Amino acid sequence: xxxAHSNRATIFRGVEIAKIYQxxxxxxxxxxxxxxxxxxxxxxxxxGASGSGxxxxxxxxxxxxxxxxxxxxxxxxxxxxxxxxxxxxYRREHVGFVFQFYNLIPSLxxxxxxxxxxxxxxxxxxxxxxxxxxxxxxxxxxxxxxxSGGEQQRVAIARAIAKNPKVLLCDEPTGALDVxxxxxxxxxxxxxxxxxxxxxxxxxxxAAIARMAxxxxxxxxxxxxxxxxxxxxxxxxxxxx
Amino acid sequence: MxxxxxxxxxxxxxxxxxxxxxxxxxxxxxxxxxxxxxSYASLEWSRxxxxxxxxxxxxFAATRRAPMALLPRIRSISGVSTVELRLVYDVLLDVPExxxxxxxxxxxxxxxxxxxxxRLYISRGRMLEPNRPGEVVVSExxxxxxxxxxxxxxxxxxxxGAMNLQSLV
Numbered sequence: 251x252x253x254a255h256s257n258r259a260t261i262f263r264g265v266e267i268a269k270i271y272q273x274x275x276x277x278x279x280x281x282x283x284x285x286x287x288x289x290x291x292x293x294x295x296x297x298g299a300s301g302s303g304x305x306x307x308x309x310x311x312x313x314x315x316x317x318x319x320x321x322x323x324x325x326x327x328x329x330x331x332x333x334x335x336x337x338x339x340y341r342r343e344h345v346g347f348v349f350q351f352y353n354l355i356p357s358l359x360x361x362x363x364x365x366x367x368x369x370x371x372x373x374x375x376x377x378x379x380x381x382x383x384x385x386x387x388x389x390x391x392x393x394x395x396x397x398s399g400g401e402q403q404r405v406a407i408a409r410a411i412a413k414n415p416k417v418l419l420c421d422e423p424t425g426a427l428d429v430x431x432x433x434x435x436x437x438x439x440x441x442x443x444x445x446x447x448x449x450x451x452x453x454x455x456x457a458a459i460a461r462m463a464x465x466x467x468x469x470x471x472x473x474x475x476x477x478x479x480x481x482x483x484x485x486x487x488x489x490x491x
Numbered sequence: 492m493x494x495x496x497x498x499x500x501x502x503x504x505x506x507x508x509x510x511x512x513x514x515x516x517x518x519x520x521x522x523x524x525x526x527x528x529x530s531y532a533s534l535e536w537s538r539x540x541x542x543x544x545x546x547x548x549x550x551f552a553a554t555r556r557a558p559m560a561l562l563p564r565i566r567s568i569s570g571v572s573t574v575e576l577r578l579v580y581d582v583l584l585d586v587p588e589x590x591x592x593x594x595x596x597x598x599x600x601x602x603x604x605x606x607x608x609x610r611l612y613i614s615r616g617r618m619l620e621p622n623r624p625g626e627v628v629v630s631e632x633x634x635x636x637x638x639x640x641x642x643x644x645x646x647x648x649x650x651x652g653a654m655n656l657q658s659l660v
Binding site for chain 2: 358363
């Protein structure tokens, strides 16, 4: 592994992860023996074209899916040996998810959407604090329909980090946003990573976003085709695409 | 209030029309079900009460040319608690509005009004009285269909010959 991460503890370890979807008589190989490690507190971008397997990999790391073969460890917990109850507990206590489409509940305000999570989390931060971390403290009492796309995505980020997760997994968080709004969202994610030390993995097909990561893992056709470490990260505000 | 409960309340308030309609349908369904069950229970109770009070027989058996001497043997059959004998006889009646004679089934009743089995419920008129031959009690449906009333007379067909059937009571 890169020496740049030698002083950081490994938080995820995947060994020969393969995922095959059976579509009738056809087998679709989404992942073909992927091995990787993610380290505490790092900002990783999983870069790849559509169909490269990056969402499948993120879902497996997040305990939303299980691989066909291979092993995945979160610290000392082997996710691939965990049952549904253990995976639910793992997701609830350790993982925050941000998806391309925000999945907010329309009939709850921004703060109430965040409180949905803080009500069931074991060690959450106040919902208002989570919203302030994404610069939305003033919009706490607004309903999703009263917020722009970028604001809704930032509420989704606040909801993901309100339970103080160790890991933040973002699946195309800027996919539905324009450039300016996307940059605001990426700044919020980078701030969470920097302020809270949350290990952050962002999936994207947008190569420009890779410049703000500590490390970039490139995927193609279900395999890792390259890993690069950024010696100098670029702030999200300086990204262009 | 938990946030999911608040979501539920707001969602229900937003579609209160549908909620009220669903509540109405459920209430109507439950009401109909309860009413049906009450009616069923009431009918069952009425039937059982009627059968019990009027001592409706469990078993009916017809015999031909059976002497009265058989009665003790029938009573001694295992499971038989009460036996009552009736004479059953079919006759032809001349009913005024009918072009052909009607077939009537005559069933005897004990002299005592307090018969042990299959007591009659008299909705109109009176029960037969001993020593008043020629009186009959007819079923309510038959009387209503032919507009018979207490005291009416019905002549037996000539084929009935010796039957002296005349007066409805």
